Amino acid sequence: MVHALEEIHRLLRTQGILLDIHPVPEPPVVQIIDGDDVLFSEPDPGYDYDDDLRHAEAAVATVLGRGLYALDGSRDVDFLTHAASSKELRDHFASAGAYDPAPKDPTLVAHQEELYGRVDESMARSSDSAEVVYNERARLNRLLPLR
Amino acid sequence: MTIRTDPEGSETDALFELADLDGAQVLEIGSGDGRLTRRYVDRAKQVMAIEPFKDAIEKAEREIRRESELITFRHATFEDFASGASDASFDVAILSWSLC
Numbered sequence: 678m679v680h681a682l683e684e685i686h687r688l689l690r691t692q693g694i695l696l697d698i699h700p701v702p703e704p705p706v707v708q709i710i711d712g713d714d715v716l717f718s719e720p721d722p723g724y725d726y727d728d729d730l731r732h733a734e735a736a737v738a739t740v741l742g743r744g745l746y747a748l749d750g751s752r753d754v755d756f757l758t759h760a761a762s763s764k765e766l767r768d769h770f771a772s773a774g775a776y777d778p779a780p781k782d783p784t785l786v787a788h789q790e791e792l793y794g795r796v797d798e799s800m801a802r803s804s805d806s807a808e809v810v811y812n813e814r815a816r817l818n819r820l821l822p823l824r
Numbered sequence: 825m826t827i828r829t830d831p832e833g834s835e836t837d838a839l840f841e842l843a844d845l846d847g848a849q850v851l852e853i854g855s856g857d858g859r860l861t862r863r864y865v866d867r868a869k870q871v872m873a874i875e876p877f878k879d880a881i882e883k884a885e886r887e888i889r890r891e892s893e894l895i896t897f898r899h900a901t902f903e904d905f906a907s908g909a910s911d912a913s914f915d916v917a918i919l920s921w922s923l924c
Contacts, residue, residue, distance in 0.1 A: 678923060681853075684906040685917045688851060693912075696843045697919040698835070698860075733923040750842050754834040760827055769827045773856075815835065815921070819842040 678736035686745050686822045695746065695820040697737065700813050701753065702730040707763075707792060709799050711807040717799040721811070723789035725782055737818065750819040758811040763796045766809050829859060836863045839918075848915035853902050854922025858884030858895075865892050872914070874898045874905045 685695055704724040709717035740746050760766035796809060830836070839845075839860075845867040855861050855873035857880045865871050865888075873895055875881040881899045888895060898905060902922075 681902055681906075681923070684902070685851075685853075685919075687911050688906065688909055688914050689917055690912045690915055693915050693917070694843050695917045695919070696839065697923055698839075698921055699919070699923055700921065736923065752838040752842060754838050755832075756830050756835055757832060758827060758829050759831060765827060817835075817838045817842055 678733055679739050682736060682740045683745065686740075689822045691822075691824060693822055695822065697818045697820060698815060699733055699818075700730065700756075700815050702727050702734070703814060705811055705813040707796060708810045708812055709796065709803060709807050710810050711804055716803055716807060717796060719792055719795070721789065722792055723781070723785045725785050737820075741820075744823055746820040746822055748818060749821045752817045754815050754817065756813045756815045758813075760809045760811075762800065763793045763809050766811055767793065770811075833863075835860065839864060840867075843916050843918075845916060849913065851914040851917045852920055853917065854920045855884060855897070856880045856920065858888045858897075860918075860920055861895060862888050862891065865894050868894060868916075871895045872898065874900050874902060876901045 682695075689695065704720035704722070706718055706720055708715055741748055758766065758769070760769065800807060800809065845864050847869045848867075850864075850868045850871045852861055852871060852873045855875045856877070858873065861871060861873050861884065871894055873884065875884070875897070876899070878899050881897050885897045889897070
């Protein structure tokens with residue numbers, strides 16, 4: 678990761694900008710939302726990117742420490758994916774995840790199954806206007822290459 | 825209902841707040857299926873979008889190339905791309921959920 682940041686530094690022009698978008702190291706939240714009402718909200722137990730994120734943040738800290746870049750701004754945003762049902766949401770993620778052959782931890786998958794069971798039960802009691810929302814908190818860092 | 829990804833535009837708003845893309849040569853690393861690319865491409869001068877997963881980049885090429893001639897999609901890891909890329913060739917690099 679540090680090498681990638683070094684290479685990006687080489688590819689950027691003097692007044693260039695590196696914008697690093699990454700999820701924050703906390704589990705996304707699965708919600709049921711109807712208008713302004715949040716009817717259900719639980720963290721995704723299938724979330725398993727903590728180590729990768731820590732390595733990524735350590736890599737950024739390393740290049741900042743070396744004076745390769747300066748951190749020049751940061752924003753946290755809620756990145757929401759809306760679906761009509763848990764099935765639609767899961768099909769969407771399965772499709773996106775199909776690009777990545779990395780195996781999933783079966784224990785986390787089992788806990789995720791239980792969560793989506795609870796989502797389905799709650800959706801069955803909700804009005805037709807309710808939707809399932811996957812809420813991932815993301816951070817955007819603006820890094821300026823230093824020469 | 826079809827899936828709606830960030831219909832609030834939170835990610836794009838923050839992107840535009842932090843990086844001036846007007847007329848910029850942009851390198852997007854980990855462009856996936858072009859979900860983010862299509863939201864900013866109209867501001868950029870040119871976008872080089874690289875993605876290691878073939879299915880994702882093929883989907884992006886199918887769905888976005890028709891919309892914009894400004895994007896070049898490249899099926900490559902960043903390491904492979906960078907080994908052949910010239911110094912100081914981009915104004916903005918976007919690590920699109922891809923450093924981790």
